[in-house]
Amino acid sequence: MIIKANVKEALKSLITAKQRTILALIGIVIGIGSVIGMVSIGTVVQNEALKQFRDMGIDIVSVTKDYERQGSDEGFNIDHIYGLPGYSTLVKKVAPYIVSSTQYSYAGKDLYVELMGVDESFFDLNKLYIREGRLLSDLDRNRFFCIIGAETAEMLQKAGIKDIIGRHFLFGERIYTVVGILKSLPEGGGMRPSGINRGAITHITTAMRAFTTRDITTFMARVGTQDSKAVKAVIENYFSKKAGGLRIRVRTAEELIAQMQKQMQLFTLLLGAIGSIALIVGGIGVMNVMLISVTERRKEIGIRRALGAQRTDIEAQFIIESVTLCFVGGIIGIILGVIISYVFSHFSKWEFLISQSAIILGFCVATAVGVFFGYYPARSASRLDPAAALRE
Amino acid sequence: MLRLIDIRKSYQVGPTAVDVLKGISLTVEKGELLSIIGPSGSGKSTLMNILGLLEQPSAGTYSVEDTRITYDDDRTLSSLRNKMIGFVFQQYNLLPRLTAVDNVGLPLIYRGISEKEITERSMEYIKKVEMQERFHHKPTELSGGQQQRIAIARALVGNPALILADEPTGALDTHTGQEIMSLFKRLNEEEGITIVVITHDPKIAAQCRRKVELRDGIITG
Ligand SMILES: Nc1ncnc2c1ncn2[C@@H]1O[C@H](COP(=O)(O)OP(=O)(O)O)[C@@H](O)[C@H]1O
Ligand SMILES: [Mg+2]
Numbered sequence: 001m002i003i004k005a006n007v008k009e010a011l012k013s014l015i016t017a018k019q020r021t022i023l024a025l026i027g028i029v030i031g032i033g034s035v036i037g038m039v040s041i042g043t044v045v046q047n048e049a050l051k052q053f054r055d056m057g058i059d060i061v062s063v064t065k066d067y068e069r070q071g072s073d074e075g076f077n078i079d080h081i082y083g084l085p086g087y088s089t090l091v092k093k094v095a096p097y098i099v100s101s102t103q104y105s106y107a108g109k110d111l112y113v114e115l116m117g118v119d120e121s122f123f124d125l126n127k128l129y130i131r132e133g134r135l136l137s138d139l140d141r142n143r144f145f146c147i148i149g150a151e152t153a154e155m156l157q158k159a160g161i162k163d164i165i166g167r168h169f170l171f172g173e174r175i176y177t178v179v180g181i182l183k184s185l186p187e188g189g190g191m192r193p194s195g196i197n198r199g200a201i202t203h204i205t206t207a208m209r210a211f212t213t214r215d216i217t218t219f220m221a222r223v224g225t226q227d228s229k230a231v232k233a234v235i236e237n238y239f240s241k242k243a244g245g246l247r248i249r250v251r252t253a254e255e256l257i258a259q260m261q262k263q264m265q266l267f268t269l270l271l272g273a274i275g276s277i278a279l280i281v282g283g284i285g286v287m288n289v290m291l292i293s294v295t296e297r298r299k300e301i302g303i304r305r306a307l308g309a310q311r312t313d314i315e316a317q318f319i320i321e322s323v324t325l326c327f328v329g330g331i332i333g334i335i336l337g338v339i340i341s342y343v344f345s346h347f348s349k350w351e352f353l354i355s356q357s358a359i360i361l362g363f364c365v366a367t368a369v370g371v372f373f374g375y376y377p378a379r380s381a382s383r384l385d386p387a388a389a390l391r392e
Numbered sequence: 393m394l395r396l397i398d399i400r401k402s403y404q405v406g407p408t409a410v411d412v413l414k415g416i417s418l419t420v421e422k423g424e425l426l427s428i429i430g431p432s433g434s435g436k437s438t439l440m441n442i443l444g445l446l447e448q449p450s451a452g453t454y455s456v457e458d459t460r461i462t463y464d465d466d467r468t469l470s471s472l473r474n475k476m477i478g479f480v481f482q483q484y485n486l487l488p489r490l491t492a493v494d495n496v497g498l499p500l501i502y503r504g505i506s507e508k509e510i511t512e513r514s515m516e517y518i519k520k521v522e523m524q525e526r527f528h529h530k531p532t533e534l535s536g537g538q539q540q541r542i543a544i545a546r547a548l549v550g551n552p553a554l555i556l557a558d559e560p561t562g563a564l565d566t567h568t569g570q571e572i573m574s575l576f577k578r579l580n581e582e583e584g585i586t587i588v589v590i591t592h593d594p595k596i597a598a599q600c601r602r603k604v605e606l607r608d609g610i611i612t613g
Contacts, residue, residue, distance in 0.1 A: 308474020
């Protein structure tokens with residue numbers, strides 16, 4: 001019941017000594033808020049990043065022509081790509097693709113849809129699923145069929161086009177028939193080609209006949225090992241044999257995850273720094289509030305000592321008070337942090353998650369700040385000479 | 393019960409040492425009602441603080457129940473204050489934010505007693521000082537005499553063997569002061585509590601069975 005009485009006392013002093021207490025709490029709120037925001041956003045981002053790998057698996061690599069070392073020479077030979085699984089058992093499946101940079105239109109309206117040429121394995125490797133109609137297969141070789149992304153379908157619907165499947169669209173100088181609409185995909189991640197939602201897809205053989213640029217600059221592959229060094233070596237080896245001058249870059253899931261984690265670390269560091277500074281400022285504020293409280297209650301301390309309070313009782317009283325203050329700040333800070341991360345994920349169109357560990361961390365940090373910055377005032381209170389305090 | 397032998401107390405004020413108590417030897421027996429009288433500044437409060445284990449003398453020995461106090465352990469001193477001594481002050485010294493019941497219960501919270509029991513005992517002692525109409529009043533809502541009664545209930549709640557009262561009637565009118573004195577006399581006679589009343593009022597001192605006169609830091613009679 002000492003604890004209960006002291007918590008009450010802290011809340012009372014919070015209510016009566018409004019200004020300076022609230023000022024001190026603002027620091028705690030911002031500090032805890034940014035720590036919680038940081039950890040929650042981190043969780044959201046990580047979840048988002050890993051979603052793609054959970055979806056696609058981490059046995060996918062992406063092989064790109066290395067522009068930096070290569071210039072604008074021609075890209076991969078498609079037969080070389082298809083020859084890769086036969087060359088090494090480490091490579092299970094390949095999926096070359098080609099992206100057109102031309103602008104397309106329908107019924108006189110410009111639609112800005114990017115057209116990709118892919119083969120059947122591309123759908124499997126990228127885990128693309130159909131929402132309506134059918135997927136393309138290798139039987140659609142050289143035929144002017146296409147499927148469209150979820151956002152493209154939405155855009156067309158907004159433009160007043162109904163019954164999209166079976167319609168004909170003019171891409172460049174060719175007319176394509178829509179045979180399917182893809183399910184929406186989560187954005188970002190780095191492995192899956194971007195813009196599928198907003199694009200259209202035809203078979204790669206069709207694309208190579210129709211597009212003005214025929215260079216294949218990227219292909220994806222499913223590999224049979226986690227050893228990214230071995231995968232890189234095998235693929236580089238193969239292409240240096242087949243196409244001596246071609247410089248390539250192999251990106252593995254492992255590398256991408258590492259890269260993402262690096263970015264996260266930077267972000268964490270930044271918010272962590274803001275949080276720590278705010279916590280220190282807030283902590284000093286709390287210390288100040290507690291020191292004033294001790295000075296104002298010298299007489300009370302003297303009375304309590306006369307009635308039998310030990311030094312440790314007095315010390316506990318003020319530490320409990322300081323922790324209570326920080327706890328109140330902590331709760332508000334946690335709410336603030338959760339709101340921040342909610343807003344952040346909402347605008348980034350990420351799936352919002354409440355990180356339980358973040359909330360626990362918030363309470364721990366609040367308690368630690370309360371104990372740390374309450375210790376000195378509490379100690380000085382417990383060291384007061386009771387006789388002198390009573391004489392005042 | 394209490395034995396002071398050649399107790400001295402001096403305070404360092406700047407470069408000079410001020411001698412406040414200059415060799416006090418005094419024995420207080422169990423069940424006594426004792427007054428210590430003296431003019432303002434003679435060292436009465438200092439003496440009471442020493443008797444109440446709130447201050448350490450500069451020299452001399454102090455024994456409680458034949459045990460010499462060594463002043464090296466806060467736990468022991470606090471526990472003795474908590475269990476053996478009840479304080480009554482001139483300015484009542486109630487905590488302004490607490491109700492009468494909570495004020496009276498203060499000594500008990502340092503004993504690890506349950507909240508329910510603390511409240512029960514506090515109410516019991518408030519009844520004893522005839523203040524049961526004012527359980528939930530704050531000190532500012534009480535008159536001086538009423539506050540002093542609550543303060544006495546607080547001194548009694550821990551069932552101490554000794555009450556130390558430093559000018560308990562000093563802030564009260566004669567009539568109210570007399571009521572407080574009557575309460576002390578009753579407690580002394582009926583319950584056998586040892587009471588030391590410090591005062592500068594000869595009329596108050598005259599009501600005690602034994603009188604000690606303090607003047608300029610020494611006992612003069
Ligand atoms: N902490 C202190 N420092 C210096 N002088 C003190 C201190 N406490 C008391 N005194 C001095 O000791 C003398 C006696 O004080 P006190 O015991 O309060 O007397 P009384 O209670 O009889 O009026 C006074 O002159 C006072 O100024
Ligand atoms: Mg005095």
